[in-house]
Amino acid sequence: MRKINALPIGYSDVKSVIETGYYVDKTGYAQELIEKRNPIFIARPRRFGKSLFINTLATICNGEQKIFKDYHIGRPENGYQWKKYPVISLNFSSLNCSS
Numbered sequence: 001m002r003k004i005n006a007l008p009i010g011y012s013d014v015k016s017v018i019e020t021g022y023y024v025d026k027t028g029y030a031q032e033l034i035e036k037r038n039p040i041f042i043a044r045p046r047r048f049g050k051s052l053f054i055n056t057l058a059t060i061c062n063g064e065q066k067i068f069k070d071y072h073i074g075r076p077e078n079g080y081q082w083k084k085y086p087v088i089s090l091n092f093s094s095l096n097c098s099s
Contacts, residue, residue: 007020007022008020008022011052012051012052012055013052013055014052014055014056014059014067015059015067017052018067023071025071025072026053026056027056027060027068027071027072027073027074028072028073028078030053030056030057030060030073031060031072031073031078031080033057034057034060034061034085035080042054058087058089060073061084061085061086061087062084062085062087063082063083063084065082
């Protein structure tokens with residue numbers, strides 16, 4: 001029996017999604033956001049990939065160029081300068097909201 005890869009539903013780590021082979025390249029949008037340096041508010045409905053896109057931005061800003069070698073941002077002709085940027089992660093899911 002042939003093994004079928006499962007779709008990466010619920011994954012929020014870009015490295016894991018790329019390894020599954022189901023990554024939809026959004027690094028062109030990421031490059032545009034990073035290079036414009038304007039404040040961005042990302043609001044989309046549930047289950048539309050916000051966490052994955054934020055993780056993609058963080059991975060790019062951490063300078064992990066090897067992961068994206070086969071994607072838009074990793075191609076030399078697109079001119080992305082692989083500098084490291086500080087990344088701050090805030091997780092509000094563990095806060096107690098009883099009051």
